[in-house]
Amino acid sequence: MARISFKLKLVFLTLIMLAACFCGLSIKNVTAAADSTPVSEHGSLSVKGSKIVDKNGNTFQLVGMSTHGLAWYPEAVSEQTMKTLRDDWNCNAFRLAMYTEEYGGYTTSAENKNSMISRIDKGISIAKKLGMYVIIDWHILSDNNPQTHKAEAIDFFKKMSSKYKGCPNVIYEICNEPHWVSWASDIKPYCVEVIKAIRKNDPNGIIICGSNTWSQDIHEVLQNPITGYKNIAYSLHFYANTHTQWLRDRLVNCLDKGLCVVVTEFGTCDASGNGGYNKAETDNWMTLLQNRKVGLFNWSLSNKSETASAILPGTNLSALKAGESQLTQSGKLIRSWTRRLGRRTGQVTVSYANTTNNAVRIVTNRTDADGYKIWISSSKSFPSGSTRLAKTYSNSQTTVRFDNLANKGGTYYVKVQGYKGYTENGKKMYVYSAPVVKTIKLAPSVSKNKIKSASVTSNSVKLGIAKNTSADGYKVWICADKNFKESNTRLTRTSSNSVVSFSFANLARPGKSYYVKVQTYKWHNNGIRKQAVYSTPVIKKIALAPNVSKNTIKSATVTQSSVNFSIARNLSADGYKVWICADKNFKDSNTRLTRTSSNSVVSFSFANLTRPGQSYNVKVQTYKWHNNGITKQAIYSTPVVKTVKLAPKVEKNTIRIVSSTNNRVDISIARNLSADGYKVWICADESFKEGTARLIRTSSNAELDFRFENLALSDHTYYIKIQTYKWHNNGITTQAIYSEPIITTVKTKALTADEFAA
Numbered sequence: 001m002a003r004i005s006f007k008l009k010l011v012f013l014t015l016i017m018l019a020a021c022f023c024g025l026s027i028k029n030v031t032a033a034a035d036s037t038p039v040s041e042h043g044s045l046s047v048k049g050s051k052i053v054d055k056n057g058n059t060f061q062l063v064g065m066s067t068h069g070l071a072w073y074p075e076a077v078s079e080q081t082m083k084t085l086r087d088d089w090n091c092n093a094f095r096l097a098m099y100t101e102e103y104g105g106y107t108t109s110a111e112n113k114n115s116m117i118s119r120i121d122k123g124i125s126i127a128k129k130l131g132m133y134v135i136i137d138w139h140i141l142s143d144n145n146p147q148t149h150k151a152e153a154i155d156f157f158k159k160m161s162s163k164y165k166g167c168p169n170v171i172y173e174i175c176n177e178p179h180w181v182s183w184a185s186d187i188k189p190y191c192v193e194v195i196k197a198i199r200k201n202d203p204n205g206i207i208i209c210g211s212n213t214w215s216q217d218i219h220e221v222l223q224n225p226i227t228g229y230k231n232i233a234y235s236l237h238f239y240a241n242t243h244t245q246w247l248r249d250r251l252v253n254c255l256d257k258g259l260c261v262v263v264t265e266f267g268t269c270d271a272s273g274n275g276g277y278n279k280a281e282t283d284n285w286m287t288l289l290q291n292r293k294v295g296l297f298n299w300s301l302s303n304k305s306e307t308a309s310a311i312l313p314g315t316n317l318s319a320l321k322a323g324e325s326q327l328t329q330s331g332k333l334i335r336s337w338t339r340r341l342g343r344r345t346g347q348v349t350v351s352y353a354n355t356t357n358n359a360v361r362i363v364t365n366r367t368d369a370d371g372y373k374i375w376i377s378s379s380k381s382f383p384s385g386s387t388r389l390a391k392t393y394s395n396s397q398t399t400v401r402f403d404n405l406a407n408k409g410g411t412y413y414v415k416v417q418g419y420k421g422y423t424e425n426g427k428k429m430y431v432y433s434a435p436v437v438k439t440i441k442l443a444p445s446v447s448k449n450k451i452k453s454a455s456v457t458s459n460s461v462k463l464g465i466a467k468n469t470s471a472d473g474y475k476v477w478i479c480a481d482k483n484f485k486e487s488n489t490r491l492t493r494t495s496s497n498s499v500v501s502f503s504f505a506n507l508a509r510p511g512k513s514y515y516v517k518v519q520t521y522k523w524h525n526n527g528i529r530k531q532a533v534y535s536t537p538v539i540k541k542i543a544l545a546p547n548v549s550k551n552t553i554k555s556a557t558v559t560q561s562s563v564n565f566s567i568a569r570n571l572s573a574d575g576y577k578v579w580i581c582a583d584k585n586f587k588d589s590n591t592r593l594t595r596t597s598s599n600s601v602v603s604f605s606f607a608n609l610t611r612p613g614q615s616y617n618v619k620v621q622t623y624k625w626h627n628n629g630i631t632k633q634a635i636y637s638t639p640v641v642k643t644v645k646l647a648p649k650v651e652k653n654t655i656r657i658v659s660s661t662n663n664r665v666d667i668s669i670a671r672n673l674s675a676d677g678y679k680v681w682i683c684a685d686e687s688f689k690e691g692t693a694r695l696i697r698t699s700s701n702a703e704l705d706f707r708f709e710n711l712a713l714s715d716h717t718y719y720i721k722i723q724t725y726k727w728h729n730n731g732i733t734t735q736a737i738y739s740e741p742i743i744t745t746v747k748t749k750a751l752t753a754d755e756f757a758a
């Protein structure tokens, strides 16, 4: 039977879920996040040897301005000004200088302490909003020995680290500029205690320690660094007109020996902050810091009338504008450097990959990049011979394909770098992000499967495929077009390995040919994502069932427990299937009988039925053999179903009087009110066979007397048979149902001598 078994509801749900997974195969266009920031790109920073590195492990140079004292110039801590620093100056960080003992400083009164804390909080919230790194600077200065306010420092950093633990923006600078004390016995012990307090709350945030002589004596630190804690850095401060090559040499030596140094404060002038502007020495310092990627913060983001100030006196510090118009000569020089050093390079990652056994398609996800470069190689070191520089792409193209890779099913490496273009002195130049290298595993080959069987109706197909134990599942297609491109007639199913039969119903082109396609798939982790890998497809043409015209049930005769019926012959059919059942859905197996016949058999008998006198249902279907392209199957017509009523019981009658002469018999029978009539036989022989002087009368119910005259034999025993009958419409044919016969005998008289003579 080509009836589709729909025990597949659960399977259906599974298929829908799987189909959802497969949507991942279509390429998503991942657009660059518009609001990428330094922190969103670089994340949590950490100390690695002498370098600060970002979340990807790439060296990261902090570039920013330091505020002047928060007590004097709080208005610089504004979103607008910091945004200008970020977007026009390319600063990725700023420093909040909170004096401890000077005017308005943290330790000078409870009121000042609270106002300092709220200014720090404000600065950090701006830094978070703008995605900039921020240094909390415990700015000791006239309090030359950090031990002086150690208790307050510990309390302050406890509060800060508890509030900002895990915040990637925040960097702790715990003593600005100790001087006239000892690293070993004053500064270092202080630092260790503050570090301990911070680490209780914040296990990873970078902590920067000052050194003796206004944070110049990092060589002393190198001899006796703080151990047992990670992410500890040291500050070096310089003022370009005071501290020159000798301090640069010291820095280079310390860096070479692995000390992590950040220039958390520097000026372009004398150490006093006023006078002695020195561009040449500033350039020397900046060139070194650029080469060694040492973080730097310029003193200061203020409009105070002194040489170190970056902003012209009278400028609204809370609304710094882009460009140079509000800048001092120091500010202009510093901006020209930060614009170069802090350039955003544009981040690129590989967000999606799809492989075959010899090709890769990659989708990149970029933030802030103008474009990207991409390489592929079978070697992780990308040697020139095996390295392919695929192309430099503009931002609009997110997908790159590498085809015909030689190492089928092997491992490849993909390297991407984002770039941003800048114009400098009228010339276009590009800055590249650190390379991101990903491992890509090409797809294994997946062996194809077999289509084992198919059964069709005029508008449905059910397929059975072989189970492929090494596969994770199958994808099955049906389409009127053999290229499976015609979407109106195309249907697909995806199943797990255990599902090997697939049903497609309500097909749009009944009776026509379709194509079916089966692909085995396996899940494959290509290094970027889990994808399905498909076998080459197996495609077969399949012919839907032809129309088979139904037949008619022509006649039926029944008894109390049997049915005989005849059907019309269908010359175009190959045969018939006939059913009988008490249940009109033909489901009751106790009363169900079936027969299958070839075309020439048109009458069917069902005897010994178990429900005498009851109704039965008969069903007839014509069938034709059909080769659907995969399987030879019988196609059935729509069924013809009729209800057939078995015969009722008909009561037999009684004979009232029988009399005879020598050539005549008279029979009188009792009337049977429920009968439609009687059949009466007389015969010279008890066989009641023709040729044995048999006479038959059939009467209606009203006639009760029967005379049989001119009988041939006198003095002979004649046999009499009587049956009552009733008309019965069995549902197909009206027929007479007869009672059991009553049989008796009568003897004709012998002839008298006269009669004999006559």
Ligand code: IDC
Pocket (backbone or CB within 6 Å): 102, 141, 176, 177, 214, 237, 239, 265, 271, 272, 273, 274, 299, 304, 306, 308
């Ligand atoms: C100076 C300021 C100045 C202020 C003074 C307060 O420029 O306006 O009056 O502090 O004491 C540092 C210090 C830093 C100094 C700066 C210039 O960290 O606080 O700022 N300097 O003298 N170390 C070396 C130089």
